Amino acid sequence: MQLYLQFGHGMIEHTKALLKSWGDGGVVLSPRDLTRDQIVNVGQAVTKLGREALLDPQCFAHDADHHRLMTHEHFKAFSACATTSLFTPQGARDVIKPLFALGVELGAQRHIVPGLLARPVSQDWVSMQTHLIAIAKEEAAGRPLLATVALSSDSVRAEADVEAVIEAAAKWTVEGFYVVAESPSVYLVDDPVWTANVLLLVSGLRLHKKPVLVGYSNHQLLCLAAAGADVMASGTWLNVRAFPIDKFYQPAEDEESRRTIWYYCPQSLSEYKLPFLDIAKRVGVLPLMKPDPAFGSSYADPLFAGPDPSTVNWREPEAFRHYLTCLRGQCSLLAASSFDEAVAKQKALLNTSSQVSKQFVSKGVRGDYRDFNGYFDVNLAAIAVLEHARGARLKKEWP
DSSP states (O other): OEEEEEOOTTOHHHHHHHHHHHSSOEEEEOTTTSOHHHHHHHHHHHHHTTOEEEEOOOOSOTTOOOTTGGGSHHHHHHHHSOHHHHTSHHHHHHHHHHHHHHHHHHTOSSEEEOOOOBSSOOHHHHHHHHHHHHHHHHHSTTOOEEEEEEEOHHHHHOHHHHHHHHHHHTTOOOSEEEEEEBOSSSSSOOOHHHHHHHHHHHHHHHTTTSOEEEOSOOGGGGGGGGGTOSEEEEOSSGGGTSBOGGGGSSSOOOGGGOOOOEEEETTTTEEEEHHHHHHHHHHTOHHHHSOOGGGOOOTTGGGGSSSOGGGSOOOHHHHHHHHHHHHHHHHHHTOOSSHHHHHHHHHHHHHHHHHHHHHHHHTTOOOGGGOGGGTHHHHHHHHHHHHHHHHHHHHHSOO
16 A cells, blocks of 8 residues: 555645655645645646646535635536536536646646535435546546545445445446545544444445545554555645545634644554653653654654754654655555455554553553544454455455
8 A cells, every 4th residue: 555645735845855755656636725836836746756646626515615725717617516517518527627637737647536525425426426427538538537435424434325335336437436534533533433434435446446545544544455445645734634524615724823743653653742752751661662764754863862852843844754754654564465464464553553552651651632542442343344344355356
C-alpha cells in the first residue's frame, strides 16, 4: 500500500518537498484549498517529479459554499445545476468538461469522476453515479477514470449500504475507485462497526480487480493494507486526515489557529504533545519513542538530541513531515503478498504497539485524545470482521 498526500491548507511546500524526497507517491489536489492557478502550478510541479497528481472534484454536496471552492468553473456549474438537471447529459457535461480540462492542464493521467456524498445509498444515488460515469467516459479522451465513492458515516455503518455500493460498482465502466468515508469523529474512531465496514467496502471494491485509493485517512486506517487497498491519502491538519463534510461550507475555521505541536510515535501509534516528551525523558523512556530508521523519518531527530524536547525549536512543518513520512514507511512495511500475511502484519503491529503504549502510559506519558490506547481493540475487532466476511475470497483472490 502506498501513501499519497491529501492536499489541505498550507500544503504547497510540504507536497513538493515530500514527494521529491520520497521518490514515489502522489497527491490528491483540493479545489477547496487552492486557486485554479495554484492547482495547475502544483500539479505540474508534481508531475515533473514523476509523481501522480489527481484532482478531487469535491462535488460532495450541492449546497457547499466554501468561498474558494465556489471560484472553480466545475463547481460553479455543479452548484447551479439542480439534481434533476444533473441527471441530463448536458447538466453532467457542464460539470465534467471544465473539471477534466483542468485535470489535463495540471498533468493528471487519471480523472476522478464527481460523486455526491451518499446519505443513504439509495437507488437515486446509484443512478446518479452511473450517469456521471457514463458522461465522464465520453469526456475522458481515453484517460482512466476513478469513481468517487463518498459515503456518510451512517451509510458506512449500514452493512446493506456498503454491500449495495459493491454490487453497483461491479457494473461501473471505470478503472478504479476513490473512496471517501465520512468520519463519525474529529479524528480517531472508537466505533468498531464503522472501522470494520470501511475494510469491507474497500475489500469488496478491490475484489472487482480494480485499484482503490482511500482519501482522508490517518494512521488508524493503516489496517486498509489488510483489505487490499492500493493507496491511502493523508495530510497535515485533521480535516485531511478524517473526512468532515463541514469543511466545504462557510464559515470555515482557519487551521492556522491551532498551534499545538504533536509528535507522532509510530511504535505506539500515538501522538504526544512536547511536554509529555519531557516527561518521557525524565522517566527514562524517551529513547523508546525515537522512530526506527525503517520508517524513513529524520525530521524528529532534534527531539532526541539531548535538551528537553519542549525547549527545542521543533515546529509544525517538521511535525507534519515527520508524521507523513512515518506513515509512508508504515504503509510500505505493511505490504504483503497474501491475505494471511497482511492480517498477521496487522495483528503484530497492533499487539506490539499496544504493549509499547501501555508502557508509556504506566510512566505517565499520555497522548490525550490522540493516544491510541483506546483504539487497539477497535482495529483488532475490525480485522476479525474482515477475516470472517471476506477471508475466504481474499485468500484465493489476493490483489
